[in-house]
Amino acid sequence: MMIDVLAWCLVAITAPPVLMFAIECIAGAAPRDETSAKHAHDDTVVPPFAVLIPAHNEAADIAATLSAAAAQLRPGDRLLVVADNCDDATAALARAAGAEVVERFSTTQRGKGFALAAGRSALAAWPPAVVVVLDADCVPEPGALQRLAGHAALEAAAVQGRYLLTPNGSTHPSAQISLFAFAIKNLVRQRGLQRLGSPALLQGTGMALPWPLFAEAELASDCLAEDLELGIALVLAGKPVRFLPDAGFNSPASSLGAAVGQRTRWEHGTIVTAWRHIPALLAAGLRRPSILLLALDLTIPPLALLTVIIVATTLVTVLLAGLAAGPAPLLTQLALDALFLLAVGYAWYRVGRAYLALGTLLHIPGYVLWKLPIYRRLLVDRQRSWVRTARDATTERKQ
Numbered sequence: 001m002m003i004d005v006l007a008w009c010l011v012a013i014t015a016p017p018v019l020m021f022a023i024e025c026i027a028g029a030a031p032r033d034e035t036s037a038k039h040a041h042d043d044t045v046v047p048p049f050a051v052l053i054p055a056h057n058e059a060a061d062i063a064a065t066l067s068a069a070a071a072q073l074r075p076g077d078r079l080l081v082v083a084d085n086c087d088d089a090t091a092a093l094a095r096a097a098g099a100e101v102v103e104r105f106s107t108t109q110r111g112k113g114f115a116l117a118a119g120r121s122a123l124a125a126w127p128p129a130v131v132v133v134l135d136a137d138c139v140p141e142p143g144a145l146q147r148l149a150g151h152a153a154l155e156a157a158a159v160q161g162r163y164l165l166t167p168n169g170s171t172h173p174s175a176q177i178s179l180f181a182f183a184i185k186n187l188v189r190q191r192g193l194q195r196l197g198s199p200a201l202l203q204g205t206g207m208a209l210p211w212p213l214f215a216e217a218e219l220a221s222d223c224l225a226e227d228l229e230l231g232i233a234l235v236l237a238g239k240p241v242r243f244l245p246d247a248g249f250n251s252p253a254s255s256l257g258a259a260v261g262q263r264t265r266w267e268h269g270t271i272v273t274a275w276r277h278i279p280a281l282l283a284a285g286l287r288r289p290s291i292l293l294l295a296l297d298l299t300i301p302p303l304a305l306l307t308v309i310i311v312a313t314t315l316v317t318v319l320l321a322g323l324a325a326g327p328a329p330l331l332t333q334l335a336l337d338a339l340f341l342l343a344v345g346y347a348w349y350r351v352g353r354a355y356l357a358l359g360t361l362l363h364i365p366g367y368v369l370w371k372l373p374i375y376r377r378l379l380v381d382r383q384r385s386w387v388r389t390a391r392d393a394t395t396e397r398k399q
Helices: 002-029 035-042 062-070 090-096 112-123 144-155 173-196 211-216 226-236 260-285 290-298 303-322 327-350 358-380
Strands: 049-055 078-084 100-104 130-133 158-166 207-210 241-252
Touching: 002 173, 002 290, 002 303, 002 327, 049 062, 049 090, 049 112, 049 144, 062 078, 062 090, 078 090, 078 112, 090 100, 100 112, 112 130, 112 226, 130 144, 130 211, 144 158, 144 207, 144 241, 158 173, 158 226, 173 241, 173 290, 173 303, 173 327, 173 358, 207 211, 226 241, 226 260, 226 290, 260 290, 260 358, 303 327, 303 358, 327 358
Parallel strands: 049 078, 049 130, 078 100, 158 241
Antiparallel strands: 130 207, 158 207
């Protein structure tokens, strides 16, 4: 009896994230005619907006972002760069590109949240209708800024655009799988949440907030996942958060060697922040059921970690079945495994073929092993403070 209870407990722990992952992938990857929605966005009146770019030693990457952003601005729109604790040419390059520049230096208050707060203070004397936040290496697609700002104003909501990574030419299987995992999280699952009627998640770049929301937001913190924290805070306060896949933003993918530290910071911050807010979201979901979907989404760990959990649970369930547990827990777990594989396969068929060939999926075990040190550190040496990762020839990103 005790063995049966233990087996069912393991299955019960695994089931919510696996089921929610599968539902989001199937809903988000399914084809749907959204032409009318695109035309509606094109007809949206776009109010004056400001593009806010927090930047820390971004001289190598910021020029392309500034050029693409400036090309989409109209008279009355603003481009503001916060050069945060920089000791390179970031500020000079931004001024040369015609941007307003705020230089900020602090040895204690470090991180993107403090840079955003400094940018808000600079904008407050002449506040725009909407603030669009861009990372310094994130290039907006043509029309994306106006589309995003117009939608944020129309909906009186925070709006997250479609934020993806562009391949860097690497043929390493782990690099390609990483791009695919990023697309699942930032496009497929976001679109799945949207189609299910849930609020979206903010992703730190390619996001727009009407000034009243931005002015009141808690920005100045050293949270390692300040974008996730901001989006959850807005949802809990009853403010809408939307996803707009028609507004595209792209950053260059990193090489494998440069990105482990960045992913460690981001994944540790995301996992801890998500789990800290799940109880509050569940409580709020009793009044607003759509929030329950967001709470379930936050139970889903990064794809590599989810794979580890599924494999470990399956192996333990097989062991327990051999120790006289009934077959039902094992059969249920195997059904969850099959659903997970189906969801990944469908997402690959609909979206992932742009990033990797079918045979590359066979290298997922190697990708998981490559990321295991990140999750080991989560248990024994979790990163708690913002530390900039050293870069090589390409920019490290959150994958």
